[in-house]
Every structure is written in C-alpha cells, then in structure tokens.
Amino acid sequence: MEKREIILFDVDYVTYNEKPVIRLFGKEKEKNNKKTIMALDFDFQPYIYVIANDIEIAKKEIYELDIKSIEIVNKKDFQVESQFLKVTFYHPQDVPKFRDEIRKFRSVNDIKEYDIPFYRRYLINNNIFPMSMIELNGEIESSFLNIENSDNLEIFKLNSPPQPLESDNIDFKILSFDLEVRNPDGMPNSKRDEIIILGISTNTGINKVISTKTEDLDFVEKVDSEEEIIKSFIKTVKENDIDIIVGYNSDNFDFPYLRDRAKIHGIDIDLGWEGSKLNFLNRGYSKAAGFKGLIHIDLYLLMRRYISLNRYTLERVYFELFNEEKIDVPGDKIWEYWDNEGEELKNLLHYALDDVISTLKIAKMTLPLVLELTRIVGQLFFDITRMATGQQAEWYLVRKAYEYNEVVPNKPGGGQVSSREKNVGGYVKEPEKGLHENIVQFDFRSLYPSIIISKNISPDVLLKKLSNGKYVKNIVSKQIKDENPNSDNFNIAPSYNHKFAKKPIGFIPSVIGNILNERIKIKKRIKNSKDETEKKALDVQQQALKRLANTMYGIYGFSRFRWYSFECAESITAWGRNYIQNTIKKAEEYGFKTIYADTDGFYAKYIDK
C-alpha cells in the first residue's frame, strides 16, 4: 500500500466497464517533483432520496427499475427526523433517466438531491476541498483507459476514500496570455484574420510577446509564421509547468479564436494533463474554455462579480484596482499600427506586453480571495470563478446540509414562485442637496447576517400556514401541532408578522453563526501572528468568510435558489428598515439631522442649538 499527499486540482468521472470511476487530479507539493497524480476511485455510486407515502410499495415499485440498491435511511428534512429511501444507481446518467419515473409512482411523494453533479457529490461526501492538500491511500497502476503510467503521470488506485489534510501556503504558477489579431475589416473573424501577436506573462518572471514582426525589442520573440506563434505559446505553457492560465474575456474571445486558428494549421491546443485538449463547456448561453488539469480563469467574468463598475474593459478594471492608466491601442487601429511599422509597431508590441502584465497583476490581486472561497465552499476553482455569489453560497449550504445530516431542499419549480413577488428592500433616504459640514457617519456591522442570526430567520423555523389550513412541514409545525402558537416563543417580523420560532436554531442562522465565529477566530489569529505573509493569508480568509455571510441574505431572495423563502427575505429587510429608522430617530432626539441613509447606515450632521 502506497501513500500520497497531493494538492487537489480537479475532479471528474469517466465510465469504465459501464461503471463510473472518479478521477482526482493533483500534484505533489514538492517543487522539484512535477509529477501529476491521477487517483481513481471505483467505489462511489450515485444516489437520490425518495420520500414515500408507503415505503413497502415504493420499494417494490422502484426495485422493478434497473437500479443498484434501495435502503431506508434517516435524514432530517427542515430538522424533522424523517425516513427516506436511498436509491443507489449504477451510473450518474441513470439519475435523469429514472428520476421522473420514480417521482410519478403513486407510492412516492417526492424525490430529493436528484440534481447534484456526481463530481460535486464526491467532494462533499468525502469532505475534501479543491486547491487544498489531501491524502491518498492505494496502489500504483500501470495503466488505465489507454493512459500509461509515466515519468509525468502516476496512476493511483484508491483503496479507501481520500482524506483532507491541513494545508499551509501553496504557491501556484500563473500565466496570463492575450492575442492580437490583424482585422482591417471590422471585428476579428477567425476564418480570415490571422493572429499577429501573442503576449505571455508569468508569476515566475517570463514577460514576452511572440510575434512575426520585431522592432529589435528585447521582449519580442520573433517567429516566422502564425503557426509558429501558436506552437511557441503551447511550448511555453508546457515547459513552465503552469497551474493556472488566465486571460481577459478568454472564454469568449482568446480561446475560441486560438482554437479556430490552430485548427487551420492542424495544431491541437493540448495543454491539459497527458496531452488532453482544450474543450468548451456550455454555461448558460455562453461557453467556458477549459483543460483537464490546467485551470483556466477568465478574469473578465470574475471582475464583473468582484467589483461594481459601469464598464469592464481591461483598462477600466486596471485603473480601478491600481489607479494607473495602462497603454491602450484602439481595437480598430491595431492593423494600422501593425502595417505602418516603425514607432507605431513598437507601440503596439509594448501595448501587447502591457496587456498581459496588467492581466497577471489583476490575477495576482484577485485570485487569492477566490482561492479561499474555493477552499471554503469546496467546489472546483474553475467552477467557483464562473459562479454567481449566490450559487457559491448555495453550494456551501449543500455541503453544510450534508454535514448536518439535512436533506437538501429542491430548487423551486417555475410555477411554485410567482415573479410578482417583489421585496421592498432597505430603507433609503435620498441625500439632501448641498455641501454639509460637521458630518457623522453611522453604520451597522453586517446588518443582514446579524438579523438572520438574532431573529433566527430560517425556513425550517418559520410558522407558515398553507392555503389548506395546515402548517408547512418543518420542525416548528411539528412542535406546535394543533395548539395555538404562543407568540412569546416567536420573533415576529415588523410589517408582515411572519413568525420565526426562537428555538431550535434554524439551519441557515446556525451556518452563518459558524461562519462569523470562524471569522472572529481568524481575526484573533491575525492579531497574534507576527508573520506578515501569514497575516495576509489569514486576512484574505476572513474576507472570504465575510463575503459568504453577506451573501446568505440573497439565498432567500432569489427564486431559483434551493433555500428561497420570500417570507425570510422580506422579514430581513423589514427588520433592517426598523433598526435603521429607530437609530435615526434616536440620533435626531440628540440633535442630529439625517442627510442621507441607505439600508445599513446613515450620514447626519449635528445642529448646535
């Protein structure tokens, strides 16, 4: 039996003898060892939970289908101890195949956890986190599915599930790249317009542009053709053992363009592990470019979530983060600069270099926070960078639900949610015009998370009557049964009178409480630490936790989320308005006059009487 400690980069599954095999990709931490490890887990099966109105009949009916096994398990459903049928399938693709059929059985009330991607389920159930260290126990295999064990790749068969390990600082090798195209006739067309420059910058010290023209600039690598540009790019990425490749709008421009131009020359963009090629995943209406084992991050997508701007050009984002103008050549002038040569060409080459250096700088500044979110949320780095913050919070909650032995709520169906529902939101007092002096500022620290915790706002403790007069199924309805609820035991929201039981503590308040406690612990560690690098790393961690806590309110307010609850969302804002308005009132009693207020804070001036 062999043991390996790796940084987990990627997870997927393949089908082998009609069965799913989980593949974990990682690298050992030692810098001199570039070997990639591909660990195979043959012992993980997909499953769903079934709520039966008659367990015996349901068991019989489901057993008629081509499934692996059924067992009765106890899980909590909004904190109510319940019996579920856990139905295990042979293959992940059996789940969409059979789930609707199972749902339709008359013996079945509902099904749960039928839409959780297999590789995500694996990460959650094994308590392992991407971009962190894990321990593997198993044996070395000589080959698997036409892939040979080699100097670069070790194939490892797991004897037991992977174990999470404490991971300290891990340095990743990052490369930014950018294409320039000669497009005299409108927007670049990959059938027609060739790549003239490809810029590369790495955090290991490479800064260059590959081009078919040079003006004797030392950062230019002169090659003979577009084909050579692409080949040199591929070579540079491979030779430098890059972990993360970043671009700006590279999902939608650079990689698709590169793919098209490479195809013309018969070149494969085979930058993934063991020569695996560039592929494009559908993401909503757009595509995401990725490799197996080389993580591609599109910073454009990320910046749209990271900062709030009216435009997201590379120049605008760079200025926002570094307060520096960067060189700019207008897109429709690039071909002229290229054709005119001399000073203009020099400028263009400098611009190309500046683009990749700026892109790398943005990556170095922003990726640490996303890496922390990856380690906290526990989904792939690639996925985290392409998720809305609400989705990040949701996947965090899915993981926590597993930890709490709670069954995950289903996504609300289309008809279930009327789009008319609109939450009022925070209290806003329009600013008073003029130049004000003697201003004081007041704001609540994490107002919404605090309200969720202090008022125990959670769907599992909400007292809610359905149109048929019955209470919604959760721990509270179970407690009160048919007795008249005693209002002393509830927090009652202003304006709407939604009632939240004071006990037990709700799932989401409990999770947020843990996040905030964890954050306090980290802040204490920052205070006690003397190591500046450690302080910085911990600070990014506490920021990530703060972000996550602040996002939890959104989880209630958006109808596509699993924990959607309009009552919870409007109760939070109602209490929020209450708090800020009461505080303003108090301040005014002491002689302050409010100039402007928004949601969780206000400005006022003191009027001396």
Place this chain on the structure above:
DNA sequence: ATCACGCGGGG
C-alpha cells in the same frame, strides 16, 4: 408604465 430584446468583454 410594461415588455421583449440584446448586449456585455474581446480585436
């Protein structure tokens, strides 16, 4: 007002 639509980024 309300709705449907299409754009963003990239060269």
Place this chain on the structure above:
DNA sequence: GTGTACGCGTGAT
C-alpha cells in the same frame, strides 16, 4: 453532464 447566466438599458407598444 445528477446543472444551463444575468442584470441592465433601449426602443417598441
């Protein structure tokens, strides 16, 4: 891949 964006401004009705 057990998933299928999203929020805003514009012009039409």
